[in-house]
Amino acid sequence: MPATKNLCAQISLDLHQKISEAREAAGLTTAQYITELLTEYFKMKENGGNITMTNNTTRTLAFQISEELFQRIKAHLECESARLGRKVTQREFVLGVIEGALNMAEPMDVDEGYVGPCEAQPEGGDTQPQEEGAPAALSA
Known part of the structure; x- marks a missing residue:
């Protein structure tokens, strides 16, 4: 376990209430919750102010237009x-x-x-099941 040091600060009652509710919802101790907050803050600062998703729930889509x-x-x-x-x-x-x-x-x-696009069937359409692993036919 790394060496630790106490950090103490006076904050508003409103902010304290928000932190306490979020900490309880996360199921963390105050020390764990504040450590996570500060760690995320400094990671964000190192990343130029951008929040990075550690659990990869978002992806970047970039393209050029006229x-x-x-x-x-x-x-x-x-x-x-x-x-x-x-x-x-x-x-x-x-x-x-x-x-x-x-x-x-x-x-x-x-x-x-x-229903995803691959599962959707056209109305009244009889489609043959595709063999597993067989490439889909493309129409030009």
Whole structure:
């Protein structure tokens, strides 16, 4: 076990309450919880202020677009921000577009839950089961 040293600080009652609730929910001691918070903070600082997900629950999607499309998106974001009375980010916009397209393309089966694109059958379509490991036929 590494050597330890006590750290003591006066904080507001509101902040103390938030910390206590979060610590209890995490099932940690105060020392464990504060250690995790400070460790995450310094990792974030080392990463240029960006939060990194240690459990890989998010992925980065990056691509280049034309200047014309970028300007159209920028103008749209300005209009939406004015309409909504809050800043609409590029990330929020792109995620909304992607999720909307996927929701239209991937039907939901109310009784069974999510049906992915590979499991979805066209209405009235009789499809032959594919042999396991056999490549799918592509139509041009």
